[in-house]
Amino acid sequence: MKKSIYSLVLMDEVVEAVDRAACALHTSRSNLINQILAEHLSCVTPEMRIQAVFAAMEARMAESFRVPEQSSAHILALHSPLAYKYKPTVQYSVELYREMREGASGRLRVQLRTQSRELLGLLDEFFRFWMQLEQQWHPDGAQIRWQIAPGRLERSLCNPVPGDETHFGELIGAYIRHLDGSIKRYFAGLSDYRSTLAALEARYVQALRETDAWI
Numbered sequence: 001m002k003k004s005i006y007s008l009v010l011m012d013e014v015v016e017a018v019d020r021a022a023c024a025l026h027t028s029r030s031n032l033i034n035q036i037l038a039e040h041l042s043c044v045t046p047e048m049r050i051q052a053v054f055a056a057m058e059a060r061m062a063e064s065f066r067v068p069e070q071s072s073a074h075i076l077a078l079h080s081p082l083a084y085k086y087k088p089t090v091q092y093s094v095e096l097y098r099e100m101r102e103g104a105s106g107r108l109r110v111q112l113r114t115q116s117r118e119l120l121g122l123l124d125e126f127f128r129f130w131m132q133l134e135q136q137w138h139p140d141g142a143q144i145r146w147q148i149a150p151g152r153l154e155r156s157l158c159n160p161v162p163g164d165e166t167h168f169g170e171l172i173g174a175y176i177r178h179l180d181g182s183i184k185r186y187f188a189g190l191s192d193y194r195s196t197l198a199a200l201e202a203r204y205v206q207a208l209r210e211t212d213a214w215i
Contacts (some may be wrong), residue, residue, distance in 0.1 A: 008033075011072040027073050046098040047073055049165050053096060056169025057176075064177065067091075072096070080180050084187045088114045092176050094157070103143065105168070110179070111152040120151045126186050127153040129197060131181070138214065158214040171215045178207055202211055 010018075015029070023031040036045055054076045058067055065078040078092040091113065096106035127148050127179050134155075135141040145156040159168040182200050189196030208214055 022176070025073065026071055031073075034059060036091070048094045050074055051097075052165035053169040053172070054094075056166045057173045060170060060173040061177065078176065082112070082184060085119065086114060086116060088112050088119065090180065090183060092180070094172060096157075102145070103158065104145065105159045107170070108155045108176070109152065114151065122190070123151055124135055124148065126183060129200075130182070133201055137205055137208060148194045157215050160215065167213075168215075171213055174211065175215050178204075
């Protein structure tokens with residue numbers, strides 16, 4: 001949706017109330033006013049679509065993941081404990097764009113905050129395995145954009161059914177649950193590394209066959 005600059009005459013008290021609400025919602029004054037007017041006039045904004053996606057995700061994932069308070073209207077974070085040395089937490093962050101960027105609807109970031117070089121090295125090996133796995137088996141694997149840094153992976157997200165925010169949210173949730181389960185199985189099976197990777201690949205291929213769409 002295109003945005004333009006308009007001048008409005010508002011009471012100081014109204015602006016102060018809007019600013020307080022915007023601060024609490026981690027958004028700007030202009031964006032909040034835009035949202036309020038859109039809701040009142042039954043207009044659907046990109047922010048509404050994003051929140052619909054996040055609502056569908058949370059409905060499926062709140063029981064298995066810790067969902068901290070949103071720091072941005074465009075980002076939803078999820079935390080999952082990893083049963084390994086130092087008891088680290090895997091952090092998933094989904095950022096959705098107001099408009100498509102280079103064919104992507106958003107991006108997923110996965111990271112582990114730790115100072116352990118051993119743990120970071122193992123996680124990087126898993127990330128590279130996962131990237132190669134998707135490039136080989138995902139129907140649109142060649143279109144996915146990846147970025148891997150120590151302890152962090154970023155992957156582009158694309159809505160296979162544009163306009164269906166609930167379905168998109170459910171697909172993202174299903175993907176993160178599958179990825180989180182694979183990370184935990186990987187660390188639990190390090191003593192038989194090759195067999196574990198083979199089992200994870202078979203699990204991934206089976207999941208592709210059983211779902212109607214895959215982000």
